[in-house]
Amino acid sequence: xxxxxxxxxxxxxxxxxxSQTNAVSVYDTLQAALVKVLGMDDFSLLGASRTDSGxxxxxxxxxxxxxxxxxxxxxxxxxxxxxxxxxxxxxLGATMVDNQFHPINDAKSKTYSYKIYNHLQRNPLLWDFSAxxxxxxxxxxxxxxxxxxxxxxxxxxxxxVGSVVTSTVREIFSLEIIKDGHLLEIxxxxxxFLYNMxxxxxxxxxxxxxxxxxxxxxxxxxxxxxxxxxxKTMLPQGLTLVEVFY
Amino acid sequence: xxxxxxxxxxxxxxxxxxSQTNAVSVYDTLQAALVKVLGMDDFSLLGASRTDSGxxxxxxxxxxxxxxxxxxxxxxxxxxxxxxxxxxxxxLGATMVDNQFHPINDAKSKTYSYKIYNHLQRNPLLWDFSAxxxxxxxxxxxxxxxxxxxxxxxxxxxxxVGSVVTSTVREIFSLEIIKDGHLLEIxxxxxxFLYNMxxxxxxxxxxxxxxxxxxxxxxxxxxxxxxxxxxKTMLPQGLTLVEVFY
Numbered sequence: 501x502x503x504x505x506x507x508x509x510x511x512x513x514x515x516x517x518x519s520q521t522n523a524v525s526v527y528d529t530l531q532a533a534l535v536k537v538l539g540m541d542d543f544s545l546l547g548a549s550r551t552d553s554g555x556x557x558x559x560x561x562x563x564x565x566x567x568x569x570x571x572x573x574x575x576x577x578x579x580x581x582x583x584x585x586x587x588x589x590x591x592l593g594a595t596m597v598d599n600q601f602h603p604i605n606d607a608k609s610k611t612y613s614y615k616i617y618n619h620l621q622r623n624p625l626l627w628d629f630s631a632x633x634x635x636x637x638x639x640x641x642x643x644x645x646x647x648x649x650x651x652x653x654x655x656x657x658x659x660x661v662g663s664v665v666t667s668t669v670r671e672i673f674s675l676e677i678i679k680d681g682h683l684l685e686i687x688x689x690x691x692x693f694l695y696n697m698x699x700x701x702x703x704x705x706x707x708x709x710x711x712x713x714x715x716x717x718x719x720x721x722x723x724x725x726x727x728x729x730x731x732k733t734m735l736p737q738g739l740t741l742v743e744v745f746y
Numbered sequence: 747x748x749x750x751x752x753x754x755x756x757x758x759x760x761x762x763x764x765s766q767t768n769a770v771s772v773y774d775t776l777q778a779a780l781v782k783v784l785g786m787d788d789f790s791l792l793g794a795s796r797t798d799s800g801x802x803x804x805x806x807x808x809x810x811x812x813x814x815x816x817x818x819x820x821x822x823x824x825x826x827x828x829x830x831x832x833x834x835x836x837x838l839g840a841t842m843v844d845n846q847f848h849p850i851n852d853a854k855s856k857t858y859s860y861k862i863y864n865h866l867q868r869n870p871l872l873w874d875f876s877a878x879x880x881x882x883x884x885x886x887x888x889x890x891x892x893x894x895x896x897x898x899x900x901x902x903x904x905x906x907v908g909s910v911v912t913s914t915v916r917e918i919f920s921l922e923i924i925k926d927g928h929l930l931e932i933x934x935x936x937x938x939f940l941y942n943m944x945x946x947x948x949x950x951x952x953x954x955x956x957x958x959x960x961x962x963x964x965x966x967x968x969x970x971x972x973x974x975x976x977x978k979t980m981l982p983q984g985l986t987l988v989e990v991f992y
Contacts, residue, residue, distance in 0.1 A: 510870040556871055578867050588870040621824050624756040624834040625802055625875065625986070740871070 503574055504597045507560040510588040512628045512737070516553045517560070526551075526560075526589060533584040534564065537577070542568055548603040548744045549610065552696075554736035556629065559592070559611075559743040563603040603744075609673060609691050611742040614702040614734065616684040623682070630683070631702075631738040637709030639679055645708040646675040648718035649688075649701060656725035658701055659694035660733060668694060668725075677705070687742070696733050703731030749820055750843045753806040756834040758874045758983070762799045763806070772797075772806075772835060779830040780810065783823070788814055794849040794990045795856065798942075800982035802875065805838070805857075805989040809849040849990075855919060857935045857988040860948040860980065865928040876929070877948075877984040883955030885925055891954040892921040894964035895934075895947060902971035904947055905940035906979060914940060914971075923951070933988070942979050949977030 507530070515523035527547065535541045543566035551557055564570075572580060578591040585591070615630035617623045622632045649672050656668040672690040686702050704721070707713040713721070713731065721729045753776070761769030773793060781787045789812035797803055810816075818826060824837040831837070861876035863869045868878045895918050902914040918936040932948050950967070953959040959967070959977065967975045 508867075508870050510873065558869075558871065582867055587868065587873050590868045590870050592865075592867050619838075621754075621828055621838050622833065622836045623804075624754050624836050625804065627756065627833050629871065 501566065501569065502597045502599055502601055503564045503570060503577065504595050504601065504603065505562045505564065505591055506593040507562060508558050508590045508592055509556060509560065510628070511551060511554050511556045513588065514553065516555065517547050517549065517551045529586065529589060530562070533581050536584045537572070537580045538570060540568060542566060546603050548607055549741050551741055552736050556740040558740055560741050561603050561744045563597065563601060565599060606746050607744050609689050609745045610693065611687065611689045612693070612698045613740045613742050614686040614698060614738045616686070616706070616738060617682060618684055619682040626683070628737050631735050633706060635710050637684070637706065638711065639677060639684065639709065641715050642705045642709045643677050645705055645715040645718050646677060648715065648722070649675050653722050654725060655694055655697055655722070657721065657727050657730050658697050659727070660696040662695060665694060670694065670697070699734040699736070699739060700730050702734045702738070705731070706734070707731035747812065747815065748843045748845050748847055749810045749816060749823065750841050750847065750849065751808045751810065751837055752839040753808060754804050754836045754838055755802060755806065757797060757800050757802045759834065760799060762801065763793050763795065763797045775832065775835055776808070779827050782830045783818070783826045784816060786814060788812060792849050794853055795987050797987055798982050802986040804986055806987050807849050807990045809843065809847060811845060852992050853990050855935050855937050855991045856939065857933065858939070858944045859986045859988050860932040860944060860984045862930040862932070862952070862984060863928060864930055872929070874983050877981050879952060881956050883930070883952065884957065885923060885930065885955065887961050888951045888955045889923050891951055891961040891964050892923060894961065894968070895921050899968050900971060901940055901943055901968070903967065903973050903976050904943050905973070906942035908941060911940060916940060916943070945980040945982070945985060946976050948980045948984070951977070952980070953977035
């Protein structure tokens, strides 16, 4: 028997989702709360996405699997767990799934958001939740560049070293920029993302916005597979895992 | 000669705008940055609003007055000061004003925002920036209640003890609720606000939302002038000083 959790967290004070020595992870914090609430530790917990340090989540998913029955009904688990969790992590939902369910392999797509605060001076209320860019950005050009990313491409050039994957081909279903005053939100949905891929795509869109890359160069940059031709890896705090679709 | 600053801050780690012994205030932090940047301390600084501990600002105003000339042009001060300020305070603008200017007395109106996250489980990304209310809120009734607050009233019942004012009459020009998913934003503009007035009005609207107070009872509650008939004082973290109009 398994339970699928929907989890929101403020990633600011965590080393990311995954456990690390000498640092506090979201996984470890949730694991400790589960042990407390379930009264046992004979379970495994697997997250849908290994979000990095400082990256936030509004809809992370994690699959709990146990050979022992969970005595608390799934619908009561969010409240029980939230009482045992710090305020920067929140269980939004819990549903029963069968043991065959796999939170990574069964995911059809994921949506990430990247927020940019585009103003001459920083915004202290958005400091932990956005990248602050004082330079003028040409949002229309950035939007024109978005179109070239959509579809199935080899994103080898949009991936940080250190990730072990069998293929660097991914499909992006949608990529759009929503402008609300000085705030730009880049929303991307795709069937999977390579290590730092969203942050590098955003860095490339920013390079387009400041005029360092032309929108029409994007297909060539993607085709080249060269990391150095794409834009910078943007800071983690602008990134939020919004939703995982099954 | 004087300079009028527009200031944004995340109030989470401050005891509020005003100086207090044994606590860090926004005022003290800004004062220290000004001494550093201007290279002198012969000036006075007066804020437009004494925001409480945990209350945020997107458009606080403060007036700097000095008998000595300020050698840095006003338009260069935001950048210079932001380099000397912590990330949770940001100077958004600075303009020259004459010495007769008074940041409190000359204010024609102020706009405050109060954010409520209305969902069964808390939102960790909005924890420091909203009040979390799990109960179902009838937003239509809350909106109906808003109308009764608009206009010139004696708000003696919507004021915490400890404030010394000659009159408790204030005029509210607009009061509206904007719903965006699970987030409610209460926006109020008025010619002045008593101590905790916005937080008590919001608490009264929440009492309407949960059905404890009927919208049509608002005129009587205002007329009574009794603090205990109004709603609770909402937590400070939901409140943001949005703008001061001159």
